[in-house]
Amino acid sequence: MPRGLWTTTVGSFPKPPHLERARSQFARGEISAERLNELEREATIEVIRSQEEIGLDILVDGELYRGDMTTYFAERMEGFQISNPVRSYGNRYYRKPVATGPVRRTDAWTVDWWKFAQDQTSKPVKGMLTGPYTMMDWSFNEHYPSREALAMDLAEAIREEAIALVEAGARFIQVDEPAISVRPEELKLAVRALGRAVDGVKAKTITHICYGDFDVIYPALLDLPVDMIDLEMANSRYDLLDRFRQHRFTKEIGYGVLDVHSHRIETKEEVKQGILRGLEFLRPEQMYIDPDCGLKTRTVEEAREKLAVMVAAVREVREERGITA
Amino acid sequence: MKIETTLSGSFPKLPLEPGAPNVRVVRNRMDQGKSTDRDLADATRETTRRIVALQESAGVDIPVDGQVAWDDEQTYFARGIQGFEIAGLIRYLDTNTYYRQPEIVGPISWTRAVTVEDFRTAQKMAHRPIKAVLPGPYSLYRFSKDRHYRNQEEAAGAVGEALARESKALEEAGAAWIHFEEPWLGRATSSDAPVVRAALEPLFRGRKAKTVLHVPFRSPTGVLDAIRDLTWTALGLDLVEAPDAWSVIPKVPPGRTVALGLVDARNTRLENPSDIAKAVERARSMRSDLTWQLCPTASLEYLPVDRAAMKVSRLTEAARLASGDGG
Ligand SMILES: [Zn+2]
Numbered sequence: 001m002p003r004g005l006w007t008t009t010v011g012s013f014p015k016p017p018h019l020e021r022a023r024s025q026f027a028r029g030e031i032s033a034e035r036l037n038e039l040e041r042e043a044t045i046e047v048i049r050s051q052e053e054i055g056l057d058i059l060v061d062g063e064l065y066r067g068d069m070t071t072y073f074a075e076r077m078e079g080f081q082i083s084n085p086v087r088s089y090g091n092r093y094y095r096k097p098v099a100t101g102p103v104r105r106t107d108a109w110t111v112d113w114w115k116f117a118q119d120q121t122s123k124p125v126k127g128m129l130t131g132p133y134t135m136m137d138w139s140f141n142e143h144y145p146s147r148e149a150l151a152m153d154l155a156e157a158i159r160e161e162a163i164a165l166v167e168a169g170a171r172f173i174q175v176d177e178p179a180i181s182v183r184p185e186e187l188k189l190a191v192r193a194l195g196r197a198v199d200g201v202k203a204k205t206i207t208h209i210c211y212g213d214f215d216v217i218y219p220a221l222l223d224l225p226v227d228m229i230d231l232e233m234a235n236s237r238y239d240l241l242d243r244f245r246q247h248r249f250t251k252e253i254g255y256g257v258l259d260v261h262s263h264r265i266e267t268k269e270e271v272k273q274g275i276l277r278g279l280e281f282l283r284p285e286q287m288y289i290d291p292d293c294g295l296k297t298r299t300v301e302e303a304r305e306k307l308a309v310m311v312a313a314v315r316e317v318r319e320e321r322g323i324t325a
Numbered sequence: 326m327k328i329e330t331t332l333s334g335s336f337p338k339l340p341l342e343p344g345a346p347n348v349r350v351v352r353n354r355m356d357q358g359k360s361t362d363r364d365l366a367d368a369t370r371e372t373t374r375r376i377v378a379l380q381e382s383a384g385v386d387i388p389v390d391g392q393v394a395w396d397d398e399q400t401y402f403a404r405g406i407q408g409f410e411i412a413g414l415i416r417y418l419d420t421n422t423y424y425r426q427p428e429i430v431g432p433i434s435w436t437r438a439v440t441v442e443d444f445r446t447a448q449k450m451a452h453r454p455i456k457a458v459l460p461g462p463y464s465l466y467r468f469s470k471d472r473h474y475r476n477q478e479e480a481a482g483a484v485g486e487a488l489a490r491e492s493k494a495l496e497e498a499g500a501a502w503i504h505f506e507e508p509w510l511g512r513a514t515s516s517d518a519p520v521v522r523a524a525l526e527p528l529f530r531g532r533k534a535k536t537v538l539h540v541p542f543r544s545p546t547g548v549l550d551a552i553r554d555l556t557w558t559a560l561g562l563d564l565v566e567a568p569d570a571w572s573v574i575p576k577v578p579p580g581r582t583v584a585l586g587l588v589d590a591r592n593t594r595l596e597n598p599s600d601i602a603k604a605v606e607r608a609r610s611m612r613s614d615l616t617w618q619l620c621p622t623a624s625l626e627y628l629p630v631d632r633a634a635m636k637v638s639r640l641t642e643a644a645r646l647a648s649g650d651g652g
Pocket of ligand 1: 178208209210211232292293294
């Protein structure tokens with residue numbers, strides 16, 4: 001019997017409203033770091049329990065203790081300062097890392113959180129990091145002579161963290177590179193930097209990439225030196241499968257079947273159809289089924305309902321095709 | 326010889342000093358029902374005043390209004406034009422910033438001025454002529470999703486007509502300069518020439534105001550032949566992110582202006598004014614039959630406000646060095 005179609009998520013879960021409030025209270029100095037940490041731990045336990053109830057195979061800690069996916073890491077590194085707020089769109093602002101000196105990891109970033117999450121469950125929990133290319137692209141650079149120089153130093157730091165996670169027991173290490181698809185001319189640089197970040201990391205390595213100009217970067221994308229590439233399939237209506245028809249997808253794939261930008265809960269049938277279409281071009285043991293991207297922009301309820309539909313669809317496909325987990 | 330300075334679009338809206346009028350705070354309070362449209366209008370006006378004053382005190386020759394009411398560089402205009410609807414957030418080019426995608430859902434038709442009131446407001450606050458800023462028609466077309474027109478030229482041409490009408494209204498309100506932001510000209514190739522022409526041609530028919538086609542991020546090398554003979558006044562180049570834009574300068578028709586984008590609008594690292602002045606010198610040594618402006622590579626909006634303000638000072642300092650004796 002073939003095995004495959006394991007279920008997982010891309011990383012972030014929605015922060016429950018009381019945690020969002022606590023984060024702003026903490027920012028205004030109204031509650032202590034200990035109190036915030038306590039609430040984050042409770043919410044993390046809740047996210048782990050929810051993933052188990054839904055029946056996912058590979059879990060995440062939900063990243064409830066992180067704000068922005070680059071600033072969280074930059075704040076914990078030497079060589080970075082954090083800028084005053086910069087606009088991303090409309091009234092949305094974020095603080096952006098500024099590389100003002102050589103960037104270095106001086107302490108673990110996520111190992112304690114990973115251990116805490118893994119202690120709550122017997123299912124594997126993924127170690128989740130932001131990739132060197134994305135960290136570089138989403139930071140200001142006042143120190144390094146080139147984008148590559150900054151990316152390679154970041155890769156070194158990320159590699160140290162990845163190895164520390166594996167030493168703590170992580171079997172899956174995901175190094176997200178959402179920025180990779182937007183500058184095809186820099187794909188080679190991204191491949192080099194990610195290669196360094198996972199070099200010698202003895203775990204299944206994964207990278208998540210957000211939707212971009214796949215006409216230009218596929219199949220070169222398959223050069224990314226990781227075991228699994230996680231892609232948004234659903235929000236492009238599975239258009240990517242046409243590219244797989246022309247050039248076989250040779251790695252394992254994180255196969256996104258839920259549109260994370262929409263409030264609408266997918267039907268079991270449409271998710272099933274999406275998976276079945278994938279099985280025309282991919283082997284089940286290549287496929288990990290997950291949402292298109294992080295779930296942090298959905299509500300707690302929407303995330304739960306969407307994932308429940310996904311797991312139900314996977315169960316039906318497994319049954320019909322005689323695939324085991 | 327004096328070199329004029331100007332900005333290339335929007336400017337950060339947040340105040341430098343805590344407690345100053347702050348549109349971000351007002352908009353958050355509106356979401357909680359604690360502020361009104363009137364509060365937002367007040368904060369918008371005071372923010373515009375601050376942005377105009379900051380440029381004037383730094384000595385910017387051709388200031389802008391900062392586009393305080395704009396959520397991104399497209400939708401504020403597109404929202405006011407019939408035939409457009411505004412859809413979901415998507416990534417702006419290859420950046421970590423976003424815009425709402427305009428969708429063309431019916432015939433595009435300009436029925437009222439969208440930006441003229443803002444222009445008048447800013448002009449009253451300023452001692453110098455304010456440069457109006459609009460999305461360039463080719464880029465607005467490219468940033469949009471066309472669900473209505475049968476072919477690209479027709480759609481791009483309709484967008485160009487709408488921007489021509491808006492430009493005319495701005496002229497009538499007294500705008501001496503109109504800046505068109507055209508990042509997509511840096512991504513166009515010779516095969517796009519017919520669409521580029523269709524979008525841009527309407528803009529220059531009977532135009533009285535001086536015009537800038539500003540191309541941030543990449544060099545417009547691929548479409549230079551298609552735009553050379555159009556009667557724009559100035560071509561804006563990004564000489565930091567796209568050093569190959571230097572090769573455009575020898576091909577600019579005589580008598581035109583080149584706006585030299587030499588202050589990096591996408592990185593906080595501060596330029597040395599004397600390095601900028603040297604780069605201006607380099608441009609001058611290439612052509613004696615052109616006029617020059619000095620500007621940031623793109624809009625300063627995506628820098629923290631403290632850095633954006635410092636960049637404006639560096640810009641004007643560099644212009645003084647480049648204009649001065651022996652400069
Ligand atoms: Zn994504």
